[in-house]
Amino acid sequence: EAGVAQSPRYKIIEKRQSVAFWCNPISGHATLYWYQQILGQGPKLLIQFQNNGVVDDSQLPKDRFSAERLKGVDSTLKIQPAKLEDSAVYLCASSLATHVYNEQFFGPGTRLTVL
């Protein structure tokens, strides 16, 4: 079974530039999560999708971050414009459902460096 795919693996940009990350969840997983993990911290949920609907985006900085999950499969996370404090690993995860105790499967992450 293929795991969660993410691209790119690494990205270096200057502040005020824009960047986009792509995630392809495990086939059949209805729930998709984007996390931000700053060095030395645990992952912080940015947004959670159930199919193509948003379940939780309470911690997404909506003035600069946006995410979409068209057709309920792949998802993209965009930052526009980027700030220095956005430097982090962006993790995508998927699970079968949210209403049972299903574990989340993570992709390898995208390491973003903002200069």
Added chain:
Amino acid sequence: DQQVKQNSPSLSVQEGRISILNCDYTNSMFDYFLWYKKYPAEGPTFLISISSIKDKNEDGRFTVFLNKSAKHLSLHIVPSQPGDSAVYFCAARAGNNRKLIWGLGTSLAVNP
């Protein structure tokens, strides 16, 4: 406000001995707890979980203990192996459809 706390940033043990990783939480509404393991340049992988209706869950070399009155859980790895060297995250959830709240992680080094 850190609702899930892993107070030991790092832990070093000898191969074959027991590793004990600790996690404390403050939210009494948490009803499900998970441990994830993370290797460098990889995403976290699920290790073991426990529901608040239990006080122990075992899976091979890994056992998680939950003490609800103390709001404390621990992960025991016996015997520890060099391949267990990784960062271990404790995470908790307060009911269905609630997001996971993560600790800061504990870096475990198992020395041959």
